[in-house]
Amino acid sequence: MYQAFRVNNMSNLVCYHCGNSCDDNLITKDKKTFCCNGCKTVYEIFSENDLTCYYDLDQNPGAIPEDILGKYDFLDNQNITDKLLEFNDNNKQVVSLFIPHIHCSSCIWVLENLHKLQENIVASQVNFPKKTIRITYNAAQTSLKEVVLLLSAIGYEPYISLEDYEVGKKSIDRTLLYQLAVAGFAFGNVMFLSFPEYFEVNEFWLEQYKHVFRWLMLFFSIPVVFYAAKDYFISAYKGVTSKILNIDVPIALGVVVLFVRSVTDVILDLGSGFFDSLTGLVFFLLIGKFFQQKTYSFLSFERDFKSYFPIAVTKINVDLSEENTQIYEIKKGDRLLIRNQELIPVDGILIKGNATIDYSFVTGESIAVEKKSGDKVFAGGKQLNGIIEMEVVKSVSQSYLTQLWSNDVFNKESTSKFKSLTDTISKRFTIFVLSIATIATIFWLFIDPSIALHVFTAVLIIACPCAIALAAPFTLGNLLRILGKKKFYLKNASIIEKMAKIDTVIFDKTGTLTSTQKSEICYVGKPFSEEEKHLLQNVIRISNHPLSRMLYNSFDDVNQQQLESVKEIIGKGIEATHNMLTIRVGSFSFVDADMDKNQFETAIHVRFNGEYYGKYVFKNSYRKHMEQLFQTLEHSFSLSILSGDNEGEKVFLEKKLPKKVQFLFNQKPEDKLTYIQSLQEKGNKVLMIGDGLNDAGALMQSDVGISLSENINVFSPACDAILDASNFKNIKTYLTLSKQATKIIKYSFALSLCYNIIGLYFAVTGQLEPVIAAILMPLSSITIVVFTTVMTNILGRKLKD
Amino acid sequence: MSVIYLLLALSILVAIIFFIAFIYSVKRGQYDDSYTPSVRMLFDDELVNDKKNNLKTDTNTI
The missing domain is CATH 2.70.150.10 (Calcium-transporting ATPase, cytoplasmic transduction domain A)
Structure with a gap:
């Protein structure tokens, strides 16, 4: 009866600070429950300093402070701290620290009120998406070490690694934002100024001032061409010199022709020019770029x-x-x-x-x-x-x-030879446009030479592939966000296109197919009596050894009891006596397990009164949906498993998984890398799914490297994408989705070609007025944006489970 | 000299002032973190409440 009550009650009691269930050691203070003294201490710190508001903003927001005795002593070393500081003038020091635990508004609140806890902290500012805090403190009164210790004491231990030591101050690249501002500013004003001319009213005032308006538009578009659009010229130049007609070639050509034609129109007083289309084009293109540039700033894809x-x-x-x-x-x-x-x-x-x-x-x-x-x-x-x-x-x-x-993989510049869909179509497109422009010009040279040049420029202007250039950024950018919501984080949008081409999928075994958090524990040996079981559980409860903790957590409920005599030999095991029953639990040698020579497995052995009973064997458990995943992947991909372990589980895996799967065991990190290289030489496109540092080479070498992680905030090696382990079963869906995304892009190409053909009709017949260009160009772009957004959202719905 | 030149000059001047303000704010890093300020602005109220509550309890105990 008592037991039942306790269990029931236990499930309701959660720690006021961290939200963990208060196991057997319940601590109370101020009518609040805590799971450990660490949590209680943090609560006391907060309540003494009027910071209990921390608990009102969010429920159980805290973390258990870790034991950090001596861990940060290295911060006494002047040379090391100098490298970590962002600013240092001996009196005032500024440091930015990465704190993985930042996760809610309570965190922001308490961290920005650090000055209440330590008066020498002048200011602290949290960057929530990046999970960093920037602290300014008075260096004469306190030190970096004290600040770090304070943070650790309240459960916000910063993560300081070798990387912080090497990388200096990172400067943020905001060029795209500036370019977007320039283009948007010019676009708005040019639109304003060109508006009167759209209606061609021969009103007196307009006639008189139109030259002022035109010259103003010209001045506004100069920074757009020479600053905002400069990346397109650079990229087009690079493309032409390496003999690739990428999408930026027709864009750059269009921008140049638009600008030159418009300037001559204004100077020679031929018309109003196409400044509205020019600035609009650059603005829309940059918006596409900006949209695609979504990054998950709290994740790093470059870690080693x-x-x-x-x-x-x-x-x-x-x-x-x-x-x-x-x-x-x-x-x-x-x-x-x-x-x-x-x-x-x-x-x-x-x-x-x-x-x-x-x-x-x-x-x-x-x-x-x-x-x-x-x-x-x-x-x-x-x-x-x-x-x-x-x-x-x-x-x-x-x-x-x-x-x-x-290894060379990590050192070579990643100049990808990958040819995107847009690049493939842009080659044909550019040739097509150039030939139409030439034919039309030749045709008009015979009919009416006076407008031949007019037609030539008109074709190049109207054919500028703004809509084509927007199709991929919006499709992929939107899909990137949808996948991010499903805890599949991609480094950049082009990964989706690469994923669509994958034909080989390789898995790491340990940590990827097996779970790093759960392990199977099974007992092999003579069964225990009720009394023996009881004693065993209580002995295991005392031990702090990681294996004992795991075993203890697997017991359903334990009737706790004081033991008569307990002797723990660290690194070996425990001997205990209770009611004339002596138990020995621990390692192989401690228990004298003569019958069992299999020393390679991880096990806890048990002996009662001198008789060997058996052992608890610890095994990695495979992820729940592993078999289903392999069955669905089997039909469309060739599959392999690369493992650094011995062949111990080969038989088991062969039984469970489809016959097609190849197994390679005893693979060193370099072996994994070279195996992928050999597949790529055969022309395969390889997807590698791994987790640990030993997969880093393989992840880098593969066409797409996905790092599987139980906790995405902690650590994952350099890769193209990070997948939360809970979504392991969806890998097949992601691959299908990426294939469908490329289809959407192709449809958008067809759609934008329709607009281009309409535009070309006006251009070839010599009727292209600035107002037609100014309508067609934004219209086609908006159609593409709407089409791709709607389609990708429909795709995203499939991921709903 | 027509008034339209004056108006034109003024309107462009205003536009340029806003443009410069935007560039300045980007340069200061105001667009680097677009999430945290939205949370931060909600804190001030709670802080005041908290202080009031504390004052109340203090007077009660005295």
Whole structure:
């Protein structure tokens, strides 16, 4: 009865600070419940400083503050802090920090009220989309370290990595916004000034002042041609010199002809010119560019190991004193101290302490590995259990993991040879337009030479492919936003076109096909009696070992009890006695599991009163929809699985997955890269789906690299797209969608060609008036924008599940 | 000299002032983050409420 009540009640109790369920240790203060002392402390800090409004803005907005003892000691090092600061004049310092936990309005509020917690903080400003905070503080009274410690204490621990150390101040490129402003400003004013001429009223005042109006329009369009449209000229020039007729060639040609024709019209007093069409054209094109430029600023698609590695590490000198050293200064033979939750930055040998190392960021393996002193440890692992000491064998750049980045794939400039749909059509289009212009001119030379030049320029003006150039940006840009809402974040819009061409899909196994958060635990051995089970559960409850925690969480409900005697041998296991029953749980050697020699699997062994019972085996669990996904992909793609692990699970996978799937095991990071290269040489377009740092090379080499992530805020290697793991089953839908998107683009091309043909009729017959151009051009552009937006939204509905 | 020149000059001047204001605001970084200010502007009211409440409780305790 009591038990039932407790369970019921438990599910209702959530921590007032962080929203986690208050497990067995419930703490109350001011009639509020907390899951741990950390959360309570943060609440106390806030309530003492009149900041409890934090909890009113959003429900349970906080995070449990991590134990950071000594973690930020490296900020005492002047050389390191100097590199992190944005501004420093000894009295006032400004720093920008990335804080992954920023997620709601409460976060913004409390972080912008930091000055109430620490009077020496002058100002703090949050950039929510980027999850950064910019703090200005009085350097004479406080230091960067104190600021960082304050942030950590209230649960907003900043993420400082090696990347921050190397990259200086990033300047933001706002050129497109300026260009858009110039074009929009000129377009509006030119439209105004050219309006009277549309009606051709021979009114006295208009006749008298039309020259002023025309010269003004000319002046307005000068910055549009020479500043706002300059990128089109540069791109067209590059295209022509490398013998590719890209879409910017006809655009640049159109702009030049429009401008020259209009200027001569005005100077020679032949007409009003086409300034309205000219400025409008550039304005619409830039809007298309702007729309396509959507980026997810809180995500980074360019990360390498540097954004994951710490800046500094604790070095133990010969005289046993500790010193914070910058990572690049670590040499072979140095002794390093790695604390709980710290990252191992270099390859080395463990010399003191027992290590439990989590390699999930490197391999995707969710279960930590145990290492004894004398074992090798590799860079990229995270120490989970206590303090260890290690001796450096290789420097940072030469470590097993990091040397992957010296591969050529990471160094060559990504000048893509990819030819987009727009480029393909623009070649034919340009040739078509040029030939029509020539034929029409020759024709008119015989009929009426006086308007031959007029017709030639008119054809080039009206054929300027504004609508064609807008089709892809609006289709892809809109789809990019739709996919973003479904937690599939693309680096840029052109990835969709690349995805449409994919014929081979390659998966990484660990971390991609298996879940990094869930693992299957199964018991093999003699069944327990009720009393034995009870004791086992209580023993497991005491242990802080990561495996024990995982096992404990898998128990449904535990009847808690004090044990008579408990002895924990760190790194080995626990021995406990209760009611004449002695239990030993722990590692293979501790329990004397003679019958079981399979030391490669991760397991907790159990022994009661000297008799070996069995073991709990930990296995990665495969993602729920893996089989369905492979079945749907099977028909249209060739599939492979690349794994860094041994062949242990080959039989299992072969049974579950379609026969067509190829398996490659024992693949080193470089092997994965070369395998993809060999497929590409055969002409395949490869999609790689991976997760850890060891897939970084393969993701880079593949045509489209998707990084799968359980938590998109944490870390993912450089890639073309980041997919939230919850949407793993939708991969096939995304691929189909991208194919349909290219169809939409093709239809839009056909649509805009219709407009062009109507326009060409006026141009070829020599009847093109500025007003016709001024109507046709925006009309065709708007049609395309509406058509593509409606169509992509219809496509987006398919993703509704 | 017709009045239309004056009007034209004035209207263009006003347009240019707004154009420069826009460029200036972009340069100052006002368009870099288009989300946070929309949240921030809602805070001021709550802050005042909070202070009032605190004052009330303070007087109560005294």
